[in-house]
Amino acid sequence: MNAFEASSSVRPGGLPTTIPEYLEHLRRSLAGADPALVQDALYDAEEYLRSELAENPGRSEADVIVAVAGSYGAPDEVADIYRDTEVKVQTALRPPAPKPRRSWMGQFFGVIAEPRTYGALFYMLLSLATGIFYFTWVVTGLSLSAGLAVLIIGVPFVILYFGSIRVLSLVEGRIVETMLGERMPRRPLYSSRGQPLLKRIGELFTDPRIWATQLYFLFMLPLGIVYFTVVVTCLSVSLALIAAPIGLVLGHAHVLSLDPWNINSNDQPWLWPIAMLVGVLLLFVTLHIARGVGYLHALLAKHMLVKTAQYD
Structure with a gap:
């Protein structure tokens, strides 16, 4: 449910008289909240207020705000609704906590029972594909933008490219939130749509978060290569160590090579359980690595994709 759909009673006195003032009041009321939540709340608020203003062209912004506040809530009340809703949503979406160990x-060994472990593991495998796509998109987009910017037909392309960065930022945020569990924005960065069009276009090029997002996308290629290589190598070695002795016992293999040792099916059977034990330990180490990488990468994504400076 949208936060503005909760009814409340307010006193018109002291209410903001313009939409920017309302948004600023709401931002201050949400001080200390998750930046992703603040971005969503500001976007919803502006979207709702602008739509109400468009449906009532004969009324001033102050009149629309009074009507909205009387029906749905003043900035402070809306902030409280968003905080309460966020707690409920996060509680519902959070996977069951594992039993304390x-x-x-x-x-x-308890890492195997944590759902986030597998989300992080899959994210590391997926990051190679997303890293290649993001890197290609940014390099191609910046190159074409620089080459076409001097032409009149190149201006729309540059605007579309920078707009696409915001869209891809939301896409990556949804992937990070789903797989790594970090709260990310579910709405675009709100903009002052009452400003002139040229000024809003200029904000695309001066917004530090746009450039931070592009830097993040460039980082994703080397990070994706490292993540994918680490996961595939560790999983392959650990599963091979676990499965190879079983293959020797069943007669599907004759030699288990562990440089500089070679274990064949005719001698050194006492080394077989050791190989399996090493494989099991390496598998759990891999799961811990994935869990740690997922935690650190979520912090990186939150820092570079969310406009935290706006909410300090």
């Missing part, structure tokens, strides 16, 4: 063995 006090021993180091429980903590080490």
Whole structure:
């Protein structure tokens, strides 16, 4: 449910008289909240206020705000609604917490029961494909923008390219939130749509978050290569160590090569369980690596894709 659909009673006195003032009041009321939540709240608020103003062309912004506040809530009340709704939504979406484990063995092996582990693991595998796409998009877009900017027909292309960066930022944010569990924006960055068109277009090129997003997309290629290589290598080695002794026992293999040792099916059977044990330990180490990488990458994405400076 949209936060503005909750009814409340307000006193018209002291209400903002313009939409920018309303948004600024709402932003201050949400101080300390997750920046992604603030971005969503500001976008919803401006979208709603602008639509109400468009449907009532004969009324001033102050009159529309009084009507909206009387029916749906003043900025402070809307902020409280968003905070309460966020707690409920996050509680509903959060996977069940694993049973607390006090021993180091429980903590080490318990990673296999954490859903976020597999989300991070899959994200590391997917990051190679997304990294190639993002890197190609940014390099191609910047190159064509620089080459076509001197031409009249190149201006619309440059605007579309920078607009696409905001769209891709939302897409990446949804992937990060779904797989890594970090709260990311679900709405675009709100803009002052009451400003002249040229000024709004200029904000595309001066917004630091646009450039930070492009830098993030460029980083995704080397990070994706590293993530994919680490996961595939570790999983391949660990699963091979676990499965190879079984293959020796079943007669599907004759030699297990562990440089500089070679274990064949006729001798050194005491090394087989050791190989399997090493494989199991390496598998759990891989899961811990994926969990740690997922946590750190979520922080990186939050820092570079969300406009935190606006909400400080």
